[in-house]
Amino acid sequence: MNALLLESLNAWWPELLLSAGALLAAVAGAMTKRAQPAMAIAWLAVLGAAAALRGAPTDQAGGLFFGVIVCDALACAIRWLVVGMLALVLLMIAGSREVEGWLRGEYVSLLLLVGVGLMLMAEASHLLVAYVGMELVSLSSYALVGLLDDARSAEASLKYLLFGALASGLMLFGISLLFGLTGTLDFAQLLAACRALSAGAFGALLMASALLLAGLAFKISMVPFHFWTPDAYEGAPIPVAAMLSVGPKAAGMAMLLRLVIALTPAWDALQPLLVVLTVATMTLGNLVALAQSNIKRLLAYSTIAQVGYVLIGFVVNSQVGLVALLVYLAAYLFMNLGIFACAIAVVNATGSESLDAFRGLAARAPALALWCAVFLLSLAGIPPLLGFLGKFLIFGSAIAADQLWLALAGILNSAVALYYYVNLIRLMYLVEPQSASPIRPAWPLRVAVGVCGAGTLLLGIFPSALIGWARGSAFVNLL
């Protein structure tokens, strides 16, 4: 092994630990037929990964593993989000009654592999690695969505798989076009090669870029590639839906950011389209969410809408936008996983996924209802919660980039979104409960809700550390 490889491995401890954890968990699951040993291994792997990430260097010039991976500050930020997400999802799995009985070591192993795939997506500097990361996430997710032994879960998994396969196909087609045009898949070389392309080949470049973006748009649930989202979320166990709503969005955004820099020459032609799709994503998500009566579907459409807000930070294509995007992703991690954890507690206790299950929650579980309201208000963008800060920065970046219409669209959408978020609060606080029996969430859920709640509230009131973190992560050369 040469020194370069050693140095690369040194920066790659989190991924290595998670991969090792995944393998061990699979073995433990196969040998014991029980989930507990696998869960313990997963916890060790996640905590190990977090410890390794603390010490991971973020300043290798030229990338790792011969330049196919860059563990820069942006990648590091996303890796932190992924580790945080894994820990919270593990807590949710431990607290979810839905997956009890169906959960096996192999699934825990898949969850860790999703984590590795997400990290790969965020740090890929080569389209092949990016594609491998995406497929690792996708394939593991298909199986996780189908975890439950019922028809709905299986249908969701299949639907997700079919859509996903189509998206992967589109993306591969785009990659092959790009390779044919430029002869390289390395991001830095792509940029140079794209710049050198003749005017005649520009159409082909646009085509390839559009196909690549289509594949990624599928991952991040961007309109018009969002159709799978509500169905997959509805069929999936809630912790898996929670994972899907945060992880792939964050990693997909990072990949998108790197990709568009590599494809800079096509950006001017693509940006108007992306602006339109951004507005369409949030508007469609919000409008359809208004009509939902199932909590999972509601959160799915809310996710689509939130992705729309995040995309604003991306399409403005500025440093300010990138900072805003990272802050929003961090906010989204806390508030969205928080609301999913609350949903698990409610579904555990009532066995119903209907919004009516939230009726009178304030009387049955005051603390849970309070946190639930905090997450919902944060998602709606009410100060001083973290979601407000995210929106503030996102809309601010749009205005700073002279995209007043984008900011206006975001503002109008926030007003629409208020309706369905507050409707849930109304059900919890203003409506009499259907049953008076108190709800006591399992302790892992309480921990998850508490962590998310503390993040949403405290980071919302004292956000300067978070903004500092985002700034440190955003001021890098992404190639």
Next chain:
Amino acid sequence: MVTPMLLCPLVGMLVVLALPKRATRLIRLVSLVATGAALVFSAGLLGAFQPGATGLQFIERLPWIPQLRIFYHVGVDGLSLPLVLLTTLLGFLACLASGSIHEREKEYYSLYLLLELGMLGTFVALDLFLFYVFWELVLVPMYFLIGIWGGGRREYSAFKFFVYTLAGSLVMLLGILALYATLKTFDLVELAQLGPTLPAALQQLLFVGFFLGFAIKVPVFPFHTWLPDAHVDAPTPISVLLAGVLLKMGAYGFFRISYPCFQEGARWFALALAVLGTINIVYGAFVALAQTDFKRLVAYSSVSHMGFVLLGLASLTPEGMHGALVQMFSHGIVTGGMFLLVGVLYDRAHTRQLDAFGGLGAKVPVFAGFLVFFGMASLGLPGLSGFVGEFLSLAGAFGVWKWQTVVSVLGIVGAAAYILTALQRVLLGPLNERWRALPDMTARELATLVPLLALVLLVGIYPLWLMSLQEASLLQLIAHVKGG
């Protein structure tokens, strides 16, 4: 001294949250102590305030989000001090009046204290970001307070209030972001200096953006439709705060942000503001005249009374602006008193229909006395506070907006009509037999109303003490808007 005042409701809320649900007496006591302490601190502010000095006093400035140049920056001047006093006073009295709340007390009082924090913060914030945070902080507790403890169509009203005001705030947020994008600061003192350097067209645009946010809160016709619903369906103490304090937040926004920062916009918009004020005054009065529900009548009278604030603002004269500020304070105490009295009646009779009463004057003389007193203050009887505000507003506006002022006087005639009709239907005539056993006011109810009565008299007879607080800051503001 400002920060400790803000901490009172915050600490009170945390203590209430930590107390067990059953300890309702203790929860009430903590809330009373917290709101009372805030009142004491605000009285301390009044005592230490130097009326002659221009500029802000009791300034505290700490970095909050240094990366965005956002500061925890608070202080008061002559424009905000009367409103701070109004807030702490009504906050305390309405807390006292909250004795009529008997369900989910822990939630009620924690939300109540959060509401007071938001209201106080809005009046002392000198950083636009901080201002917006406090401004929005008011919405959430208010939504719950109307929605859970209200009556009638409370869910609908609470939701309407929330959506209306948030929609307005979001437009304001857009303005804040645009302002920050051009001037790179949230500091209201700096913004007042830098804002006038902006191009006139941008100032006008920003003025309109902030106007929408403030106009919904005031409320300015045609954005007023949330008000009757919210005021009527809210529980009595919350109606008091809604009418007494929340409406002032909107009007205060003009004094603190729109006028100093966008002087070009303010001058450009003055005609529209005068016309809207006139519409508010006349329309509010005539709709009030048609009401059969006492509380709804008082709610519409608020629309009318707030019109005088707009008219005074539009005049840009010292008399008119003084009138606007006095009217804000006066409306707070008078309408607060009116809502308390309607609440007294409703607690006993469980109806607010004016037709259902009659002849109560002889049956409950103390109540009748208070009702007549506050009614007279509301219709602008000289010697009481309402007259001072309305007279000054009209006197200031007459030189600038003649026709609007002449038409506005119709509103005063209307006020006389609806107040006197209401008093007559409730107090005079033959006693409705249903109310044979109606008891008169209790000591607690008297305790909430007597301080307001004293203030109405004080401002009515000796308005100079209020005006001398405002004078320096107000003249500075007018010079700032007119010059340059």
